[in-house]
Amino acid sequence: MNSNGRWKTPLLVLLIVLLALGAVRILTRSGPDRVREPVDVSGAPEQQVEVMVKDVSSYFPAFLGLTYHYAGEGMEFAAFTRRITYASGGLLQVEDLSGTNLARVYEVSDSQLKVLWSREEFYSRDSLLDDFPQQEAGPGRLENLILLQTPLEIGNSWEDALYRREIAGVDEVLTVPMGTFHGVVVVKSTPLAEPVPGEESVTYEYYAQNMGLIKRETLFTAEGDTYSVVSQLEGVTSNVYERR
Numbered sequence: 263m264n265s266n267g268r269w270k271t272p273l274l275v276l277l278i279v280l281l282a283l284g285a286v287r288i289l290t291r292s293g294p295d296r297v298r299e300p301v302d303v304s305g306a307p308e309q310q311v312e313v314m315v316k317d318v319s320s321y322f323p324a325f326l327g328l329t330y331h332y333a334g335e336g337m338e339f340a341a342f343t344r345r346i347t348y349a350s351g352g353l354l355q356v357e358d359l360s361g362t363n364l365a366r367v368y369e370v371s372d373s374q375l376k377v378l379w380s381r382e383e384f385y386s387r388d389s390l391l392d393d394f395p396q397q398e399a400g401p402g403r404l405e406n407l408i409l410l411q412t413p414l415e416i417g418n419s420w421e422d423a424l425y426r427r428e429i430a431g432v433d434e435v436l437t438v439p440m441g442t443f444h445g446v447v448v449v450k451s452t453p454l455a456e457p458v459p460g461e462e463s464v465t466y467e468y469y470a471q472n473m474g475l476i477k478r479e480t481l482f483t484a485e486g487d488t489y490s491v492v493s494q495l496e497g498v499t500s501n502v503y504e505r506r
């Protein structure tokens with residue numbers, strides 16, 4: 263065997279080893295055109311998402327100067343408009359206009375959305391928040407209605423003065439006349455006492471993050487028949503609301 267034959271095989275093996283080492287260095291080298299090793303992001307991002315989900319106030323934002331328009335089906339007053347006219351210290355004055363004007367004082371925090379006070383046939387442009395609580399504010403009534411409450415997790419339930427409520431859905435996708443919304447929380451409300459004997463009802467309210475209420479549906483059952491009353495957000499307009 264000649265000398266060239268004796269060296270050919272070892273040189274070929276050495277060349278293969280060197281090429282393999284070079285390839286490994288190229289693949290693991292950091293740089294703008296190289297893929298870096300995966301970074302553990304299981305800490306802060308998850309904590310940030312958890313905080314967002316727990317923040318009830320993001321599901322009922324205080325957008326002063328906007329009017330929400332709801333299309334209705336099932337009864338005459340299912341269609342209505344809503345406006346938030348005043349805000350102060352965690353309190354909101356919300357007015358729903360349909361067949362009559364209903365003004366309410368809401369208390370909004372990170373953990374709870376609550377109706378504190380209601381007044382029907384309200385046609386003034388005055389703020390109800392200036393001298394709250396409203397025991398001396400004339401016609402109206404104190405309320406204890408907790409519309410939304412943490413934790414925003416399916417199965418979480420609570421009771422207020424009139425209803426037993428529970429979280430029936432989270433992170434839902436819902437399409438209404440205005441468009442499609444993501445991250446929707448669904449609240450199911452059942453009356454503690456039915457106003458009409460022999461009839462049952464259940465209400466589902468849908469809250470979208472950074473928008474508020476986008477749909478409300480009440481199902482009534484009587485004598486084996488079920489019918490529904492639905493209000494759905496169809497648009498939002500800006501308005502100038504001057505305080506007197």
